[in-house]
Amino acid sequence: MKNRLSLYWKCQLAGWSLAALYWGYTGITGGTFNVALGLLQFVTDVAAYSLITHLYRNFALRHGWTDLEINPLLKRIIPAVFVLGFVYLVVTAAKIFLFRLWFQTGPVQSFPLFIELNGVAIFIAGIRLMSIWLLAYHLYHYAQREVRSTREKARLEITTRDARLNNLSAQLNPHLLFNSLNTIKALxxxxxxxxxxxxxxxxxxxxxxxxxxxxxxxxxxxxxxxxxxxxxxxxxxxxxxxxxxxxxxxxxxxxxxxxxxxxxxxxxxxxxxxxxxxxxxxxxxxxxxxxxxxxxxxxxxxxxxxxxxxxxxxxxxxxxxxxxxxxxxxxxxxxxxxxxxxxxxxxxxxx
CATH class of the missing domain: 3.30.565.10 (Histidine kinase-like ATPase, C-terminal domain)
Structure with missing residues (x-):
């Protein structure tokens, strides 16, 4: 991390912070709310999900996924969505279960029972969130690649145009010179x-x-x-x-x-x-x-x-x-x- 946050990290922190705030808001409006638990949930949500998506980013960059065209990219990110959704399920379920152990005073349901009751909903939520993140991430890189391609094309066109102009001007100089010399020859x-x-x-x-x-x-x-x-x-x-x-x-x-x-x-x-x-x-x-x-x-x-x-x-x-x-x-x-x-x-x- 540099002293100044890059655009990528600004978007990461802002996006997951908004998601965590929304989840906190639903907790507040849903009944009893523990402030300490809410803060802990917020911090761990932003940290855990930023880490998951950042690891995916590193993987995608290392394998050149950001340079792929749409069709080959889709063949890779669709399975990646399910993998990330499963990772989201494991991390979220483990985090919620641990917090219940720490903060709940009564009996706590077993982890297998918790997964049986909540696993599908968490997995679907993970699929939805990771799909949004991957779509935004790859659309950004696709747009950046198009901008770079357009700039490079424009640069090449300008270079070609300037070369042609220089060549045309170079033709005119001796043309005028020779005509002038012919005039002098006649005189x-x-x-x-x-x-x-x-x-x-x-x-x-x-x-x-x-x-x-x-x-x-x-x-x-x-x-x-x-x-x-x-x-x-x-x-x-x-x-x-x-x-x-x-x-x-x-x-x-x-x-x-x-x-x-x-x-x-x-x-x-x-x-x-x-x-x-x-x-x-x-x-x-x-x-x-x-x-x-x-x-x-x-x-x-x-x-x-x-x-x-x-x-x-x-x-x-x-x-x-x-x-x-x-x-x-x-x-x-x-x-x-x-x-x-x-x-x-x-x-x-x-x-």
Missing amino acids: VIDEPESARRAIDLLSDLLRTGLYTGDDVLISVKDELTLVMDYLELEKLRFEERLTYQVQMDDSLTSVRILRLSIQTLVENAIKHGISTRKEGGCVRIQLSEEAGFLTITVQNPGRLDARIPITGLGIANLKERLQLTFNDRANLHLLNEPEGIVSAIVRIPIT
Whole structure:
């Protein structure tokens, strides 16, 4: 026993104390009542029955009964109830008979006669009490096992999710890096000044966005800093063919979003929209808040062909990361808008 009683012992003492008090109450209301005998009965009841059930607990733990499923457990505890009921009969009958010897002044009936008259009632009472105790004990352990199983399952799911998110993020970093290097490659011979500026921008991209940590969520402000560097880098390649706009409320700068989410949409807009048109076009980024959700919209000139599935790494990656992070509370849609505009829309809960 520790200095502080465990939950098990608190329940043991409380349960058997309530039972002993009930028996004492029936004795008081049933006629003559001896206070000394009542106290002795109370103490011995709590001690004896706590010992019986505690011995059963040790036996069950030693043989792994608390880890069994319902059916194999029932095959063991049903016989155990009868064994405990018999032990209860022996202990209770012996205790009552001894107390009568000590406290009764007149003749005392023999022990065999006492068992014959009272044995069945005591045995049935023992069966009932031990059934209640075993049911409560094993139901508690079954509930605890389910809680542990649920926690372990949740822990494994979180670990798996985090591993998948880290893997997806690791895919994006070199993806963005290689695209940026291709831009520099296109500039280095014909426009060395622009290439040098592109290298500076790539350095900023690496420093501010790609390798600043493993955080899944970053602020809108940090994400847009990365996006603006990327857009300026692409502007060096496309020159007047690329323009861009950002529209949002300043109150949204601290909202946390998936790292490289806007960047992925912008990259997709340039790859499938701007680069495929001789005249280029404008990339528009809009952020708005409504009913606790942040809507990110990136628009570019072009047209979606419903017959051709979108299989690019960036969009597929972003969809999976949204699902892993927000479950069904976030979504990503690509839509054809009027006047030859394609919209990529992400909607996420504001946390």
